Amino acid sequence: MVQRPVGTITRGTTNPNRLRRVDRWLAGPQAWRLRRAVDPPVVVDLGYGASPVTAVELHDRLRVVRADVEVVGVEIDPARVALGRSLAREGLAFRLGGFEVPLDDGRRATVVRAFNVLRQYDESQVGPAWDTVRERLTDDGLLVDGTCDELGRRSTWVAVDRTGPVSLTLSWRLRGLDAPSDIAERLPKALIHRNVPGEPVHAWLGALDRAWAHSAHHASFGVRQRFLATATTLRDDGWPLLDGPSRWRLGELTVAWDAVAPGGQRA
Structure with missing residues (x-):
């Protein structure tokens, strides 16, 4: 029996380089999670939206940390998955799914990046979504639940590990910062x-x-x-x-x- 994806289709708007701030954080202070993995680590771009560009960028950026990293773009909209699969290559795949984070052979994700996804849900749905994803993480795994503006000049994210939320990160474009x-x-x-x-x-x-x-x-x-x-x-x-x-x-x-x-x- 095929499991129904957990979640709902969101607007899916995105832009190239929009998630550069969180990717820089994943490839920086969080890179140890990828390096520590014995097997090739799996990183999930959950709810990548109408364009698969953010998953492609994530793959390119994390390959600098580990050349064997596997990035999987997961979307609940079949049309978006089909578009992503046209760009699939070694270490980059796309599949249908939601917060249940479907991966082959019972594998678990080292990182799940979910940006501008839960922002479109009700606040009461955040905790259950976090819990669902946490069960799909490795022991050193991390869920990154974040939001950013259209150009990625302001970005925020909560880091959630197997035990629960651990930190909040705020990232600004400093030039022109008022308050x-x-x-x-x-x-x-x-x-x-x-x-x-x-x-x-x-x-x-x-x-x-x-x-x-x-x-x-x-x-x-x-x-x-x-x-x-x-x-x-x-x-x-x-x-x-x-x-x-x-x-x-x-x-x-x-x-x-x-x-x-x-x-x-x-x-």
């Missing part, structure tokens, strides 16, 4: 409706803006120096940042999930 909290409209579904007083993610965004304002005098040395000073202030104020200057220089900040998780005041 860091402007990224709020691109928060993942699990957080976008929680940006209200009393919620930790609201406190996090407020702290970002205050640190950014406090670091204004660094702007004479360039926007990157101002951002580095902003991140340093946040760290010194006790925010549990999980990265450092090498990532901050890219306009990227990763904070522990416990600091922004829905449901109450930050400790």
Whole structure:
């Protein structure tokens, strides 16, 4: 009996290079997950949309980390799968499916990247979707549930491992950055409706803006120096940042999930 894909067809709009920020993160601080795998690691581009371009780009970028990486584009729309299969090659495949992440021979995914997918679902559906995917991960596996703007200049994602969510990453194009909290409209579904007083993610965004304002005098040395000073202030104020200057220089900040998780005041 053929299992029915878990999920619904979404709008599927995408653009080339739109997911470069999260791909850079996967090929950077998360690359150990691919290198540690004994067998060729499987990376899933879940819900790649109307064009398979993001799966092709993901394959090309991760081959730098491991030449034998296997990228599988998974879509719930048969027409999109057919389009993707026209671009299949060694290490790059496309198949029909949803959050159940169908892979051959019971294999598990090292990474599942699901971008701009759950944003189109109800918030109540996020947890069950995460749970479904987590069961399909390897022991070192990671689900990346994210959202970005149309050109990929602002991007956010939650990292979820076998135990649950572990971090939130925010990534900005620094040139022209006005207020860091402007990224709020691109928060993942699990957080976008929680940006209200009393919620930790609201406190996090407020702290970002205050640190950014406090670091204004660094702007004479360039926007990157101002951002580095902003991140340093946040760290010194006790925010549990999980990265450092090498990532901050890219306009990227990763904070522990416990600091922004829905449901109450930050400790």
